[in-house]
Amino acid sequence: MSAADVPEVSIPDAGDPVAxxxxxxxxLDVFDLTVGFGSAAKRAVRxxxxxxxxxxxxxAGERMALVGExxxxxxxxxxxxxxxxPDGAEVIRGSIRLDGEELIGAPERRLRDLRGGRMAxxxxxxxxxxxxxxxxxxxxxxxxxxxxxxxxxxxxxQAVDLLSEMGIPDAARRAKDYVHQYSGGMAQRxxxxxxxxCRPDLLIADEPTTGLDATLQQQVLELVVExxxxxxxxxxxxxxxxxxxxxxxxxxxxxxxxxVMESGPTASVTGSPKNPYTSALLKAFGTVDQRRMYAIxxxxxxxxxxxxxxxxxxxxxxxxxxxxxxxxxxRSVGDRRVACVKA
Amino acid sequence: MPLAIYIGRRLVFLVVALFGVSLITFxxxxxxxxxxxxxxxxxQADESTVEAVIERLGLDRPIVEQYGHYMRQLFTGDLxxxxxxxxxxxxxxxxxxxxxxxxxxxxxxxxxxxxVPFGVISALxxxxxxxxxxxxxxxxxxxxxxxxxxxxLLLVFxxxxxxxxxxxxxxxxxxxPDVTGLYTLDSVIAGDWGALRSALAQLILxxxxxxxxxxxxxLRVTRGFMRETMSSHHIRSARALGIPERSIVLxxxxxxxxxxxxxxxxxxxxxxxxxxxLVEFVxxxxxxxxxxxxxxxxxxxxxxxxxVLLSACSYIIVYLIMDILHFIIDPRxxx
Ligand SMILES: Nc1ncnc2c1ncn2[C@@H]1O[C@H](COP(=O)(O)OP(=O)(O)O)[C@@H](O)[C@H]1O
Ligand SMILES: [Mg+2]
Numbered sequence: 072m073s074a075a076d077v078p079e080v081s082i083p084d085a086g087d088p089v090a091x092x093x094x095x096x097x098x099l100d101v102f103d104l105t106v107g108f109g110s111a112a113k114r115a116v117r118x119x120x121x122x123x124x125x126x127x128x129x130x131a132g133e134r135m136a137l138v139g140e141x142x143x144x145x146x147x148x149x150x151x152x153x154x155x156x157p158d159g160a161e162v163i164r165g166s167i168r169l170d171g172e173e174l175i176g177a178p179e180r181r182l183r184d185l186r187g188g189r190m191a192x193x194x195x196x197x198x199x200x201x202x203x204x205x206x207x208x209x210x211x212x213x214x215x216x217x218x219x220x221x222x223x224x225x226x227x228x229q230a231v232d233l234l235s236e237m238g239i240p241d242a243a244r245r246a247k248d249y250v251h252q253y254s255g256g257m258a259q260r261x262x263x264x265x266x267x268x269c270r271p272d273l274l275i276a277d278e279p280t281t282g283l284d285a286t287l288q289q290q291v292l293e294l295v296v297e298x299x300x301x302x303x304x305x306x307x308x309x310x311x312x313x314x315x316x317x318x319x320x321x322x323x324x325x326x327x328x329x330x331v332m333e334s335g336p337t338a339s340v341t342g343s344p345k346n347p348y349t350s351a352l353l354k355a356f357g358t359v360d361q362r363r364m365y366a367i368x369x370x371x372x373x374x375x376x377x378x379x380x381x382x383x384x385x386x387x388x389x390x391x392x393x394x395x396x397x398x399x400x401x402r403s404v405g406d407r408r409v410a411c412v413k414a
Numbered sequence: 415m416p417l418a419i420y421i422g423r424r425l426v427f428l429v430v431a432l433f434g435v436s437l438i439t440f441x442x443x444x445x446x447x448x449x450x451x452x453x454x455x456x457x458q459a460d461e462s463t464v465e466a467v468i469e470r471l472g473l474d475r476p477i478v479e480q481y482g483h484y485m486r487q488l489f490t491g492d493l494x495x496x497x498x499x500x501x502x503x504x505x506x507x508x509x510x511x512x513x514x515x516x517x518x519x520x521x522x523x524x525x526x527x528x529x530v531p532f533g534v535i536s537a538l539x540x541x542x543x544x545x546x547x548x549x550x551x552x553x554x555x556x557x558x559x560x561x562x563x564x565x566x567l568l569l570v571f572x573x574x575x576x577x578x579x580x581x582x583x584x585x586x587x588x589x590x591p592d593v594t595g596l597y598t599l600d601s602v603i604a605g606d607w608g609a610l611r612s613a614l615a616q617l618i619l620x621x622x623x624x625x626x627x628x629x630x631x632x633l634r635v636t637r638g639f640m641r642e643t644m645s646s647h648h649i650r651s652a653r654a655l656g657i658p659e660r661s662i663v664l665x666x667x668x669x670x671x672x673x674x675x676x677x678x679x680x681x682x683x684x685x686x687x688x689x690x691x692l693v694e695f696v697x698x699x700x701x702x703x704x705x706x707x708x709x710x711x712x713x714x715x716x717x718x719x720x721x722v723l724l725s726a727c728s729y730i731i732v733y734l735i736m737d738i739l740h741f742i743i744d745p746r747x748x749x
């Protein structure tokens with residue numbers, strides 16, 4: 072899992088093949104992140120490599136959407152950023168920097184301070200993300216205590232304040248409740264309060280509204296955006312629904328089969344996609360109100376070993392022989408970056 | 415108010431269950447081979463004497479009538495008489511049940527004390543040393559027969575090493591003044607440490623035997639629930655927000671595990687309270703289990719029925735108490 076036992080880690084310095092999109096140091100800078108399952112010692116055995124060189128940058132105060140079908144590696148990317156890869160997974164190469172600080176190979180103690188402190192995550196299904204036998208307020212207060220020097224009473228007061236900032240009525244009383252006493256929308260607000268309790272620089276929201284009905288989904292996303300903005304934090308919004316990206320994030324990164332397919336300002340990525348995969352996603356999800364039942368043919372491949380061709384070639388309507396000659400590089404094209412030989 | 419309704423419903427269930435248990439046991443004991451009349455008059459007695467006894471006991475009546483008679487007695491608190499000991503069954507049980515309660519309680523405490531912490535720790539890391547050790551220990555514990563384990567422990571600790579006394583009853587020392595009927599507790603109440611030591615010395619091996627055999631499944635269940643909890647979403651969330659591992663385990667995971675594990679422990683205790691036939695037999699422990707088995711061998715119906723009813727009763731009551739506790743402790747039952 073740690074990068075220490077990987078023979079050659081190529082962490083590039085200045086002069087990256089992919090230049091930063093803006094001048095300032097990004098809050099999150101993921102470079103060539105490659106994650107595999109199965110131990111390096113048994114490399115001869117078939118080894119799955121679900122992330123194959125992810126490039127992702129989130130600037131200060133920026134809202135970035137990470138879009139892609141289920142199974143394309145979005146959650147795994149988030150897990151790698153938090154240093155919480157599942158058992159058996161390890162970073163094969165690449166770099167992850169938070170505010171310029173390298174996280175790969177960082178000591179667990181340091182990562183623990185950063186988690187919840189400078190970067191935080193909220194997951195899908197907020198009800199399940201809160202502990203059923205601890206009070207909602209108590210859980211938020213604990214996060215506050217762990218990352219600062221507030222005492223029990225002070226952290227409790229802060230937790231109550233946070234809950235009321237998130238729009239939970241009668242927060243002082245509701246803080247003493249357990250999550251099963253909360254409605255779905257309220258649980259989502261509580262999970263957001265917990266994630267934002269220590270004013271992180273980066274909030275990762277992994278499919279935060281999947282499973283909620285459309286109205287509630289809209290409300291929660293608006294709240295997330297509003298709270299993140301008012302705290303000058305950056306947002307990495309993970310979603311399979313490109314329409315969600317379009318309405319809430321200024322930048323979008325499209326992922327497929329462990330690679331970045333296209334990345335840039337949301338307006339241009341969704342307005343004039345340069346990667347056929349982005350077009351396919353747009354077709355599949357359309358806009359919120361005129362959703363059509365279009366599915367991209369085929370399935371997301373399970374990646375065994377590193378690919379030698381474009382991962383989307385098998386499903387791509389525009390596939391040509393040159394698509395199979397190698398993995399397309401992520402190239403700068405106009406205002407964005409695209410991994411497609413045809414772009 | 416929901417608690418009262420809940421308890422009421424459970425008590426109704428208790429009555430129905432006891433009714434069912436009594437009916438089944440009654441029928442089974444009556445159709446089993448073996449004629450108690452011979453026990454009373456002796457095998458040499460002639461036909462007419464035997465018949466007279468059968469008639470006096472009402473054994474010639476239809477079984478439905480016999481059962482009705484038994485139930486009427488039961489409602490007055492009369493469990494009938496033992497033909498073997500010649501005592502009212504309630505008297506016999508009053509003497510023997512404290513022995514069983516003492517053994518069951520000690521065994522349950524010991525079982526929970528080793529298996530629950532072990533289960534929690536072994537769940538933390540797969541294939542770790544404690545995980546492998548837990549496999550071996552629980553494997554042995556669930557597959558070894560109680561009486562065999564009891565005999566082995568006796569051979570090793572009592573006869574070879576001489577750490578424990580011979581298995582002859584509940585104490586080799588003085589019997590402390592009767593308050594609760596539990597020798598250990600009574601010696602503490604009387605402040606008689608010598609009596610406590612000899613009571614504990616007799617208790618330790620049978621309790622250990624039961625603690626191993628009942629602790630093993632408890633270990634597996636604890637480990638299973640702990641593994642499940644540790645991979646749940648809320649633990650992942652807590653980790654992702656930087657909660658230290660110590661708090662993850664003790665504050666976030668363990669309380670979730672204790673709810674189901676305590677139910678299992680209560681069921682185990684209820685089972686032990688009904689008398690553990692084989693262990694009481696091996697250690698000559700004068701409890702309900704031994705009373706039941708001696709009575710079965712003598713075709714002595716009333717004690718067998720009483721022992722079964724007592725066993726069912728204690729099981730259901732312990733379970734009920736644990737349920738009520740959960741109702742009070744578990745926030746999810748509050749609305
Ligand atoms: N615990 C795991 N063990 C093995 N493979 C995994 C595990 N978690 C994820 N993967 C692999 O990583 C791929 C990407 O998963 P994920 O990041 O969850 O996708 P997404 O969030 O985009 O739906 C999966 O298709 C799977 O092949
Ligand atoms: Mg996912």
